[in-house]
Amino acid sequence: MQPDDLKDFDELDNLVGGALERLPPPRAPRSLLPRVMAALEANQAAHRPAPRVRPWLAWPLAWQVASVAVVMAMSIGVWRLWPHTVSLVAWFTPLSVAEVSTELTSAGNTAAAVVGAARTVWHALVQPLVFYMLALVLAMCAACAAFGAALGRVVFEGVAQS
Amino acid sequence: MTDTARFEAFVREYEDMVYGTAVRLLANPSEAEDIAQTAFLKAFERFDTIGASPAAAGWLKTVTTNLCLNHLSRYRSRWRFFSELQAAGMDDAAQGDHIDSLLARGSARAGTSVAAGSRDDALTAAERQEHLEGALRALPDHQRVPLVLFHFEDKSYLEIAALLDVTLAKVKTDIHRGREALKQALVSHHAAR
Numbered sequence: 001m002q003p004d005d006l007k008d009f010d011e012l013d014n015l016v017g018g019a020l021e022r023l024p025p026p027r028a029p030r031s032l033l034p035r036v037m038a039a040l041e042a043n044q045a046a047h048r049p050a051p052r053v054r055p056w057l058a059w060p061l062a063w064q065v066a067s068v069a070v071v072m073a074m075s076i077g078v079w080r081l082w083p084h085t086v087s088l089v090a091w092f093t094p095l096s097v098a099e100v101s102t103e104l105t106s107a108g109n110t111a112a113a114v115v116g117a118a119r120t121v122w123h124a125l126v127q128p129l130v131f132y133m134l135a136l137v138l139a140m141c142a143a144c145a146a147f148g149a150a151l152g153r154v155v156f157e158g159v160a161q162s
Numbered sequence: 163m164t165d166t167a168r169f170e171a172f173v174r175e176y177e178d179m180v181y182g183t184a185v186r187l188l189a190n191p192s193e194a195e196d197i198a199q200t201a202f203l204k205a206f207e208r209f210d211t212i213g214a215s216p217a218a219a220g221w222l223k224t225v226t227t228n229l230c231l232n233h234l235s236r237y238r239s240r241w242r243f244f245s246e247l248q249a250a251g252m253d254d255a256a257q258g259d260h261i262d263s264l265l266a267r268g269s270a271r272a273g274t275s276v277a278a279g280s281r282d283d284a285l286t287a288a289e290r291q292e293h294l295e296g297a298l299r300a301l302p303d304h305q306r307v308p309l310v311l312f313h314f315e316d317k318s319y320l321e322i323a324a325l326l327d328v329t330l331a332k333v334k335t336d337i338h339r340g341r342e343a344l345k346q347a348l349v350s351h352h353a354a355r
Binding site: 013015017022025028043 | 166203313348
């Protein structure tokens with residue numbers, strides 16, 4: 001490098017360097033501190049351990065005895081009240097067995113009618129068009145794949161050339 | 163004082179420095195805010211050791227710089243062809259025009275309104291500084307980053323070349339071209355007075 005070039009280089013360095021060094025530092029936006037504290041809180045909440053659930057054998061003895069007593073009381077209660085429960089259920093549902101089976105049969109007939117109607121619609125309307133719809137979907141997939149390959153080539157060739 | 167309150171005070175003390183480093187390297191305020199948040203979260207992980215350390219500022223600057231350089235190499239290179247491929251093909255004179263047009267169009271980067279060819283005689287030092295800040299942010303990444311690392315982060319040419327994984331000659335060339343572009347911006351702004 002010639003002496004004149006060096007002199008120009010130094011002058012440029014002094015001119016621009018001096019101007020840059022006199023620049024005041026940019027001020028952080030007011031939103032920075034709240035978002036840092038919010039992100040910190042979210043991180044801490046995500047890493048907080050889940051509440052520990054102890055197995056029954058690790059419970060204190062008093063709790064074990066109490067839980068066994070509650071389960072036994074509930075079992076005895078169900079066993080003693082079962083006949084009354086059955087009669088209550090029968091009182092609320094007055095339908096006899098024959099009526100229930102009739103209801104079930106009519107529901108089955110309705111379901112069969114719906115299935116038959118669906119089958120008719122399939123044969124009459126959908127089945128003739130299935131082949132053409134499949135061909136259209138395949139053509140669209142091929143077009144998307146070709147577009148994606150072309151775009152990728154343009155992007156990465158452009159980056160490689162730069 | 164709880165840990166959270168101490169950390170909040172820590173963030174208040176260093177937020178300008180961290181954000182300033184990031185925004186000058188990235189030239190994008192929203193990306194700079196993201197990087198600053200990440201840097202402070204990393205600082206919190208080591209808050210026991212660096213919270214009261216005199217080396218906290220240097221540690222934060224190093225982390226912020228590395229995060230910015232990773233961000234630039236990971237995300238910007240994929241989309242460079244939208245803008246910088248066009249700018250990279252320009253010679254220096256055309257680049258000066260490019261910077262002027264970016265300043266006139268993208269004045270939001272510096273937070274001021276800069277009218278090209280303004281004849282306002284009452285320019286203040288603050289306006290000149292804002293103009294220079296805008297010109298710095300308008301530089302392409304490959305010129306702005308080495309310039310910022312040299313003038314604001316006190317890195318040597320060799321250190322910059324190692325950080326950016328480029329040759330020493332490229333660093334010198336890019337810094338020189340960046341200074342030329344800034345000088346053009348300073349001169350054109352002064353001439354517009």
